[in-house]
Amino acid sequence: MDTRTKIIDAAQAARIAQAGATVVSGYFDPLIASHAERLASLKRDGTPLLVLIATPPAAILPAAARAQLVAGLAVVDYVCDTPGSLSAEIPLEAEHAGLFEQLIRHVHARQRAAS
Secondary structure (H helix, E strand, O other): OOOHHOOOHHHHHHHHEEEEEEEEEOOOOOOHHHHHHHHHHOOOOOOOOOEEOOOOOOOOOOOOHHHHHOOOOOOOOEEEOOOOOOOOEOOOOOHHHHHHHHHHHHHHHHHHHHH
């Protein structure tokens, strides 16, 4: 299956949100295992999971690339990398910023240990 078919535009995302999907937003920059685990914890049986891709300051990956990675997760039903004014009921951006800082500290510690 080409998971890129899960990537939808803002108009489609708005319709899906209005139909009762669980709408989550986040940076996913870069996508790490804890992001996948968190999304899995938010999935409710019978309810589509729509992920809106937000853009952090100084993004590592473009939104389209992050959307493709998130779309590859089985738990995710739809992804929108251009959400416009659509907002999430569950915003994860602050959580993702903290995870990114932890990742940076971990990488720096590993680099120092290898020296």
